[in-house]
Amino acid sequence: MSASAYHPHDHQGCISTALQQAAKLCAEQGVRLTPIRKRVLELVWQSHKPMGAYDLLPALAADGFNSAPPTVYRALDFLLDLGLVHRLASLNAFIGCSHPGHEHQSCFLICKVCDKAHEMDAAPWFNALTDAAKAQGFEVETQLTEVVGICPQCAKESASKEKGSPDES
Amino acid sequence: MSASAYHPHDHQGCISTALQQAAKLCAEQGVRLTPIRKRVLELVWQSHKPMGAYDLLPALAADGFNSAPPTVYRALDFLLDLGLVHRLASLNAFIGCSHPGHEHQSCFLICKVCDKAHEMDAAPWFNALTDAAKAQGFEVETQLTEVVGICPQCAKESASKEKGSPDES
DNA sequence: AGTAAAGTGTAATATTATAACCTTTTATCT
DNA sequence: AGATAAAAGGTTATAATATTACACTTTACT
Numbered sequence: 001m002s003a004s005a006y007h008p009h010d011h012q013g014c015i016s017t018a019l020q021q022a023a024k025l026c027a028e029q030g031v032r033l034t035p036i037r038k039r040v041l042e043l044v045w046q047s048h049k050p051m052g053a054y055d056l057l058p059a060l061a062a063d064g065f066n067s068a069p070p071t072v073y074r075a076l077d078f079l080l081d082l083g084l085v086h087r088l089a090s091l092n093a094f095i096g097c098s099h100p101g102h103e104h105q106s107c108f109l110i111c112k113v114c115d116k117a118h119e120m121d122a123a124p125w126f127n128a129l130t131d132a133a134k135a136q137g138f139e140v141e142t143q144l145t146e147v148v149g150i151c152p153q154c155a156k157e158s159a160s161k162e163k164g165s166p167d168e169s
Numbered sequence: 170m171s172a173s174a175y176h177p178h179d180h181q182g183c184i185s186t187a188l189q190q191a192a193k194l195c196a197e198q199g200v201r202l203t204p205i206r207k208r209v210l211e212l213v214w215q216s217h218k219p220m221g222a223y224d225l226l227p228a229l230a231a232d233g234f235n236s237a238p239p240t241v242y243r244a245l246d247f248l249l250d251l252g253l254v255h256r257l258a259s260l261n262a263f264i265g266c267s268h269p270g271h272e273h274q275s276c277f278l279i280c281k282v283c284d285k286a287h288e289m290d291a292a293p294w295f296n297a298l299t300d301a302a303k304a305q306g307f308e309v310e311t312q313l314t315e316v317v318g319i320c321p322q323c324a325k326e327s328a329s330k331e332k333g334s335p336d337e338s
Numbered sequence: 339a340g341t342a343a344a345g346t347g348t349a350a351t352a353t354t355a356t357a358a359c360c361t362t363t364t365a366t367c368t
Numbered sequence: 369a370g371a372t373a374a375a376a377g378g379t380t381a382t383a384a385t386a387t388t389a390c391a392c393t394t395t396a397c398t
Contacts, residue, residue, distance in 0.1 A: 032395085036346080053386075054384070068347070068348065069385085069387080070347085070386090070387075070388090073385095090258040092384080092386090109302055109309075118307070120302070124297065124301075128297075132293075133316065136278075136321065137175075138280075138316075140318040141281070141318040142317045144316075145312070145313070145314045146258070147311070147312045147313075148313075149310040149311075150310070205376090221354080222354070235379085237379065237380085238354085239377085239379085242356075243377075247376095261353080261354060261355090261385095
């Protein structure tokens with residue numbers, strides 16, 4: 001498993017790891033990773049860029065699957081429930097979870113240049129934030145943190161004024 | 170200015186304070202708080218519940234203003250740019266900023282029972298998060314934190330199993 | 339095989355947001 | 369004050385995202 005979405009890496013490895021973890025998790029939970037669900041997960045993992053639901057439909061259609069909105073939303077809801085994907089509210093988009101099967105609080109670092117998003121563990125902030133809220137009498141249940149900025153790769157490329165070709169994986 | 174959106178308070182005070190601050194800020198910035206913009210801000214402040222853009226249209230229509238979507242979105246964009254309102258991405262909704270005119274990072278505590286949202290200063294987490302991201306080479310620019318849970322008022326009412334009437338202000 | 343539950347197909351529609359173009363109002367310059 | 373440019377608003381249409389409702393098919397279980 002790669003340490004970061006930004007740096008060059010074997011992205012096929014990301015995809016196959018995600019599919020294996022999904023299969024394992026579904027088996028454990030006694031739920032079915034049907035072809036549509038599996039394909040949607042695979043499509044979400046095609047890159048580290050969050051994907052809109054409607055972006056997935058053409059690929060599903062090309063595979064011969066039904067490609068009306070409910071198809072993809074049902075698959076995404078299933079994957080969200082299992083924690084296999086996350087939804088980025090600020091982008092209306094979905095991204096594969098990089099460590100499914102573990103309870104965790106996520107924070108997403110979204111690069112405004114290359115659009116890739118990197119999932120970071122939000123536990124430290126989540127706990128501090130939960131405590132601060134509780135001090136005001138508010139009981140925190142769930143949290144959503146999305147950060148926009150510039151990723152290391154794009155900062156480097158910008159610093160060296162266009163020399164290499166961008167990594168699209 | 171009230172300490173919390175949840176507890177009973179003189180909500181007319183919230184509204185008039187917001188309008189005064191808006192007038193002051195617009196004067197300082199040399200921009201115009203037109204009747205539509207003022208009314209939209211007032212409507213957003215009608216309660217501490219985040220309002221959808223389309224929720225505002227009927228009230229604008231009742232006031233004799235134009236009430237097509239661009240009208241309200243233009244006003245909201247203006248107010249967002251000035252920092253007079255915030256957008257809650259997880260709800261596709263807008264809420265008045267409780268301390269406009271100051272640079273700040275916000276975090277919203279959203280009650281899943283009464284739907285009210287309370288703005289909290291996110292500076293402590295924002296700084297820690299910025300540092301953690303920077304340690305990975307990521308330069309943070311903006312941040313969005315939305316928390317869902319149960320507010321003190323609703324927790325109290327739930328504990329005492331429906332006795333008083335809920336506060337809707 | 340019979341049955342219930344889960345999953346999928348399909349059509350329609352709801353919700354949120356923006357584009358494009360034109361008219362009106364306001365501010366500024368002379 | 370009148371000319372003019374910029375800002376704001378009116379209007380129509382449409383884009384983008386998401387859900388409802390209902391029929392049909394497949395799967396799992398007895």
